[in-house]
Amino acid sequence: xxxxxxxxxxxxxxxxxxxxxxxxxxxxxxxxxxxxxxxxxxxxxxxxxxxxxxxxxxxxxxxxxxxxxxxxxxxxxxxxxxxxxxxxxxxxxxxxxxxxxxxxxxxxxxxxxxxxxxxxxxxxxxxxxxxxxxxxxxxxxxxxxxxx
Amino acid sequence: xxxxxxxxxxxxxxxxxxxxxxxxxxxxxxxxxxxxxxxxxxxxxxxxxxxxxxxxxxxxxxxxxxxxxxxxxxxxxxxxxxxxxxxxxxxxxxxxxxxxxxxxxxxxxxxxxxxxxxxxxxxxxxxxxxxxxxxxxxxxxxxxxxxxxxxxxxxxxxxxxxxxxxxxxxxxxxxxxxxxxxxxxxxxxxxxxxxxxxxxxxxxxxxxxxxxxxxxxxxxxxxxxxxxxxxxxxxxxxxxxxxxxxxxxxxxxxxxxxxxxxxxxxxxxxxxxxxxxxxxxxxxxxxxxxxxxxxxxxxxxxxxxxxx
Numbered sequence: 001x002x003x004x005x006x007x008x009x010x011x012x013x014x015x016x017x018x019x020x021x022x023x024x025x026x027x028x029x030x031x032x033x034x035x036x037x038x039x040x041x042x043x044x045x046x047x048x049x050x051x052x053x054x055x056x057x058x059x060x061x062x063x064x065x066x067x068x069x070x071x072x073x074x075x076x077x078x079x080x081x082x083x084x085x086x087x088x089x090x091x092x093x094x095x096x097x098x099x100x101x102x103x104x105x106x107x108x109x110x111x112x113x114x115x116x117x118x119x120x121x122x123x124x125x126x127x128x129x130x131x132x133x134x135x136x137x138x139x140x141x142x143x144x145x146x147x148x
Numbered sequence: 149x150x151x152x153x154x155x156x157x158x159x160x161x162x163x164x165x166x167x168x169x170x171x172x173x174x175x176x177x178x179x180x181x182x183x184x185x186x187x188x189x190x191x192x193x194x195x196x197x198x199x200x201x202x203x204x205x206x207x208x209x210x211x212x213x214x215x216x217x218x219x220x221x222x223x224x225x226x227x228x229x230x231x232x233x234x235x236x237x238x239x240x241x242x243x244x245x246x247x248x249x250x251x252x253x254x255x256x257x258x259x260x261x262x263x264x265x266x267x268x269x270x271x272x273x274x275x276x277x278x279x280x281x282x283x284x285x286x287x288x289x290x291x292x293x294x295x296x297x298x299x300x301x302x303x304x305x306x307x308x309x310x311x312x313x314x315x316x317x318x319x320x321x322x323x324x325x326x327x328x329x330x331x332x333x334x335x336x337x338x339x340x341x342x343x344x345x346x347x348x349x350x351x352x353x354x355x356x357x358x359x360x361x362x363x364x365x366x367x368x369x370x371x372x373x374x375x376x377x378x379x380x381x382x383x384x385x386x387x388x389x390x391x392x393x394x395x396x397x398x399x400x401x402x403x404x405x406x407x408x409x410x411x412x413x414x415x416x417x418x419x420x421x422x423x424x425x426x427x428x429x430x431x432x433x434x435x436x437x438x439x440x441x442x443x444x445x446x447x448x449x450x451x452x453x454x455x456x
Contacts, residue, residue, distance in 0.1 A: 033268060
């Protein structure tokens, strides 16, 4: 490759990598990103939705992202937040899909129901002192297991 | 005058083995990373069609290609990409396999990021593979029967290494700029970082992930977070300085690596590409670091560098 070709490739690729600076920082993309992770100010008070497993005795178990069909916590987060804003029927559909995965998970055999919960927590107090904020159940469904 | 100086700096000669070492390290990482991601790529492809939120090339081409694609098509493209990346790493039929590998990687990881959550772990890897695909990175340390080129290309090899390094630095610079644009200088007041750590770990706790080992300690005792915030922002905005000399590059690379280790300890957020050091390899003398396994590879039939 000649110098002009190399210069052109260099300008195009460096220019493309830097181009997102012309976009709004929240306007993320891939692979040309504004890299906005951890950049926006975040209040400590957080409202978010999550799924919990309910055991026979009324106890609660946190579910893994795999129960939502992904291996990534953040992907699970995105799925749940989108479901929280959807119609009740869609929330129930997500709940049922999670219940089906939990039913097939031997490590969760004591879980008898799934709850989609909207909680409001002070993240600093939650982490530092274990203080749990108010929670509201948005959807609930039973974990159906076939009898053996 | 400035243009001539810039050209002299950009096209400063570098050994062919350095670029080849970068091809092997970056390509090798891409092979392992893509192989490890295959189950996740297939898993997200099974999500309901309504969850698809196309980004990048998927936004441009996805509709024309009928996205969301059948799971089998997604898996087939991903597996083919792994095969192409192996050829890319080995330098086999590079002019054909390298652009196809870059395209496959771009497509597959864009598709993986098109399901409601854009991750930032793969951006640099994809950009580096694209840059390598456009460079004469298979003039040494390759497998295959092709004859090695007798002469170096007119532009040499240094520009391609500079390009890879510039892309690394640009990514970190953008991360710093995003912080200034979104939060301003208040990002370094310590409270911002404490909240970032707290909120990220709260999500993990509630969503079945693992809370980072230092999270509770840092949130409960936020005294040192101002210093860490300043260091982070300084490191990101100062990234271009790493292009100015070998010593600066080495210091910055260590600093950036340490920053990623800190992110793991505080937030359990893993960026494997920089954590294993490969993202920073273009700033270092990669041929020495990659040389040892490469010498072993050569003993297994890999041809050497062209004589010059």
